[in-house]
Amino acid sequence: MSIIEIKNISFSYNNTDLALSNVSLSIPQGKYVTIVGHNGSGKSTIAKCIIGLLQTSHGEIIVDGLPLNLENVDEIRSKVGLVFQNPDNQFIGSTVRDDIAFGLENHRVDPKEMDGIIERFASAVGMSDYLNFEPTKLSGGQKQRVAIAGALSMAPQILILDEATSMLDPKGKAEVNDLVKQLHEQTNMTIISITHDIEEAYQSDVVYVMNEGQVLDYGHPHEVLAQEALLKSIKLDIPFALKFKYALKSVGIDVPQTTLEGMVEHL
Numbered sequence: 001m002s003i004i005e006i007k008n009i010s011f012s013y014n015n016t017d018l019a020l021s022n023v024s025l026s027i028p029q030g031k032y033v034t035i036v037g038h039n040g041s042g043k044s045t046i047a048k049c050i051i052g053l054l055q056t057s058h059g060e061i062i063v064d065g066l067p068l069n070l071e072n073v074d075e076i077r078s079k080v081g082l083v084f085q086n087p088d089n090q091f092i093g094s095t096v097r098d099d100i101a102f103g104l105e106n107h108r109v110d111p112k113e114m115d116g117i118i119e120r121f122a123s124a125v126g127m128s129d130y131l132n133f134e135p136t137k138l139s140g141g142q143k144q145r146v147a148i149a150g151a152l153s154m155a156p157q158i159l160i161l162d163e164a165t166s167m168l169d170p171k172g173k174a175e176v177n178d179l180v181k182q183l184h185e186q187t188n189m190t191i192i193s194i195t196h197d198i199e200e201a202y203q204s205d206v207v208y209v210m211n212e213g214q215v216l217d218y219g220h221p222h223e224v225l226a227q228e229a230l231l232k233s234i235k236l237d238i239p240f241a242l243k244f245k246y247a248l249k250s251v252g253i254d255v256p257q258t259t260l261e262g263m264v265e266h267l
């Protein structure tokens with residue numbers, strides 16, 4: 001079953017150039033889906049269309065069975081958590097606790113339940129010890145963890161991360177990626193990660209490749225991301241495991257596996 005069904009949507013910021021041109025996506029319930037594509041290919045625009053921040057000119061968006069329209073937009077937003085690229089633009093409160101509470105207040109959560117919810121999600125992202133810290137005093141990775149805790153505390157069915165790790169150092173990036181993977185394994189939350197990290201995409205269940213406002217291809221990353229010429233033509237790299245596989249092939253060693261572990265075992 002698809003939790004998000006996007007059918008033939010188009011969108012233009014200026015009524016001339018199409019940021020999205022006849023885009024269709026089907027996001028299976030409970031899967032970890034990545035969207036890759038060069039700068040300006042329309043990835044963030046899709047995320048903004050899904051929560052009704054931008055209004056499409058054509059097509060249809062259905063979230064958890066609800067068609068996106070004025071009547072349903074609030075209910076749809078309550079099902080979707082969004083984490084953006086820049087952790088510094090996502091804080092309102094003066095402490096981590098206030099910040100998470102702010103989102104809950106907006107969702108009219110019973111104040112009596114609030115502390116419990118805050119503590120539960122701070123713990124889920126490993127930030128329990130930082131609840132009374134000022135957000136500005138946290139590292140980039142810690143800020144993104146708090147942003148994720150804030151998004152999760154609203155109990156969304158779908159978590160959309162729009163390059164949530166792109167401003168982080170390798171350690172912060174790995175921390176947040178591990179956290180997302182863990183969340184996906186422990187809950188049946190659907191995750192949509194918009195990413196420039198082809199290695200992350202390789203680990204996902206389904207990958208969509210965007211180019212110039214269109215979906216170029218989609219499917220299992222081990223097949224979609226194996227198309228070296230196609231990816232090179234839109235300035236994307238192929239995953240390391242596949243580079244390794246092709247390098248082996250070039251010296252006459254053909255292995256059927258598509259993961260590094262699998263190939264090493266085979267050899």
Ligand SMILES: Nc1ncnc2c1ncn2[C@@H]1O[C@H](COP(=O)(O)OP(=O)(O)OP(=O)(O)O)[C@@H](O)[C@H]1O
Nearest residue numbers: 013014018019037038039040041042043044045046
């Ligand atoms: N606020 C805006 N006003 C006008 N044009 C915009 C705006 N935001 C994006 N665009 C244009 O829409 C197209 C798609 O942009 P979008 O931000 O969706 O790309 P993206 O794939 O998220 O890129 P990136 O990887 O750089 O984040 C681009 O051509 C971009 O210039």
Ligand SMILES: [Mg+2]
Nearest residue numbers: 043044045162
């Ligand atoms: Mg973007």
